[in-house]
Amino acid sequence: MTVKLRKRKLANGNESLYLDIYQSGKRAYEFLGLYLTKDKTASKGTLELAKAIQAKRLVEIQNSEYGFVPHFKKKANFVDYFARIAQGKPRDDTAWNNALKHLQAFTSGRIQFSAVTDDWLETFKAYLVTKVSQNTAHTYFSKIKAALRQAVKEKIILSNPGDLVSQIMMQDMERTFLELGEIEKLAQTPCRDHGVKRAFLFSCFTGLRLSDIKALEWNNIKGDVLEFRQRKTKGFEYLHLSTMAKQILTERLNSKILNMQNTTVFNVPSPTQLGRVLKQWCKDAGINKRVTFHTSRHTFATLALTQGVDLYTVSKLLGHKTIQATQIYAKIVDEKKKAAMESLPVIELRK
Numbered sequence: 001m002t003v004k005l006r007k008r009k010l011a012n013g014n015e016s017l018y019l020d021i022y023q024s025g026k027r028a029y030e031f032l033g034l035y036l037t038k039d040k041t042a043s044k045g046t047l048e049l050a051k052a053i054q055a056k057r058l059v060e061i062q063n064s065e066y067g068f069v070p071h072f073k074k075k076a077n078f079v080d081y082f083a084r085i086a087q088g089k090p091r092d093d094t095a096w097n098n099a100l101k102h103l104q105a106f107t108s109g110r111i112q113f114s115a116v117t118d119d120w121l122e123t124f125k126a127y128l129v130t131k132v133s134q135n136t137a138h139t140y141f142s143k144i145k146a147a148l149r150q151a152v153k154e155k156i157i158l159s160n161p162g163d164l165v166s167q168i169m170m171q172d173m174e175r176t177f178l179e180l181g182e183i184e185k186l187a188q189t190p191c192r193d194h195g196v197k198r199a200f201l202f203s204c205f206t207g208l209r210l211s212d213i214k215a216l217e218w219n220n221i222k223g224d225v226l227e228f229r230q231r232k233t234k235g236f237e238y239l240h241l242s243t244m245a246k247q248i249l250t251e252r253l254n255s256k257i258l259n260m261q262n263t264t265v266f267n268v269p270s271p272t273q274l275g276r277v278l279k280q281w282c283k284d285a286g287i288n289k290r291v292t293f294h295t296s297r298h299t300f301a302t303l304a305l306t307q308g309v310d311l312y313t314v315s316k317l318l319g320h321k322t323i324q325a326t327q328i329y330a331k332i333v334d335e336k337k338k339a340a341m342e343s344l345p346v347i348e349l350r351k
Contacts, residue, residue: 003058017050075112082147099140113157118164138168176289177298189285193277198248199266203296205245207318210293216265230319237319301329
C-alpha cells in the first residue's frame with residue numbers, strides 16, 4: 001500500500017499535484033486542485049499542504065483496513081464510478097448505459113457516495129417509474145444496486161444502502177410467441193435477409209437470446225452440443241441441439257465454405273434493420289402478430305413445454321437462474337390447454 005505525491009506538467013508551465021494511491025493491487029489517482037507556479041514562496045506552501053494531505057490519506061487508507069472508510073472515498077462521485085462499471089460491460093448490454101443516462105439526469109452528473117442513502121434510492125426509484133415502463137425501471141434500478149454491491153467489495157462503502165430498499169416489482173407482460181404452424185409458414189416464406197431468417201429460426205429451436213446469436217462462433221459447436229457463455233448471465237451453457245437446429249447449422253456451414261474468414265455463425269444487421277426485416281417477413285407469411293427477435297425465445301419456451309418438456313428442463317435450456325423466471329411460460333401453456341378444451345364442440349344430450 002502506497003500513497004505517492006506526484007506532479008503533472010501543464011501547458012501553461014505550472015505543475016498539477018496529485019496522489020498516486022496503490023492498494024490491494026489497484027491503483028487510483030486523486031487530483032488535489034493544487035498547483036506549483038513560478039512563485040517559489042507560494043509554491044512552497046502549496047507543496048507542504050499537498051504533503052499534509054498525502055499523510056492524511058495514508059492514515060485514512062490504513063484505517064479502512066480496520067473498518068473505517070476514508071473520507072476521500074465517501075466524497076467520490078458515484079456517477080463516475082457507475083460510468084466506469086458501465087464502460088466495462090459488453091456494447092450490446094444497453095441497460096447499463098441507459099441506467100447511467102437516467103442517473104446523470106437525476107443527479108446533474110454528480111452525487112457523493114455518502115449521499116447515496118436508502119432515502120435517496122427511494123426517490124430515484126420514484127423518478128425511474130415516471131420515465132420508463134415499470135419493467136424497464138426494474139432493470140435499471142437493479143444496475144444501481146449491483147454497482148453499490150461492487151462498491152462494498154471495493155471498500156468504498158462499508159454497507160450497501162440498496163439492501164434497505166425493495167426492488168421495483170416486475171409486471172407480467174403478454175409474451176408474443178408463434179405456434180408451430182406459424183413457424184412452418186415462416187420457414188416456407190422467402191425473407192430478404194437470409195441470415196436473419198436462419199438466425200430467427202435457429203433461436204426458435206434453441207431459445208438463444210439475440211446477444212448470444214450474434215456472438216455464436218463455429219468453435220462453440222462440438223458435434224451435437226453447443227457450448228457457450230451467455231452474454232447476459234455470464235453462465236457457461238451446454239445445449240444439446242435438436243434435429244432442426246442442426247439442419248440450420250449444416251446449411252450455414254455449407255455457405256461458410258465459400259467464405260472461410262467468417263468465424264461467426266450468423267450475420268445479424270443493426271436493431272433497426274433487423275426489426276424491418278422481421279416485420280416484412282412476417283407480413284409476407286400472413287402473420288399479424290407483433291414479432292421481435294425475442295419472440296423466437298418465447299416461442300422456444302412455449303413449444304418445448306407444449307411438447308411435454310418439464311418446466312425445470314426448459315428453465316435450464318433457457319439459462320434462467322431461477323425457475324420463477326420460467327413459470328410465466330407454464331401459465332401460457334396452461335391457458336392454451338384451457339382454450340383448447342373450451343373449443344371442444346358442445347353436443348346435445350338426450351335421455
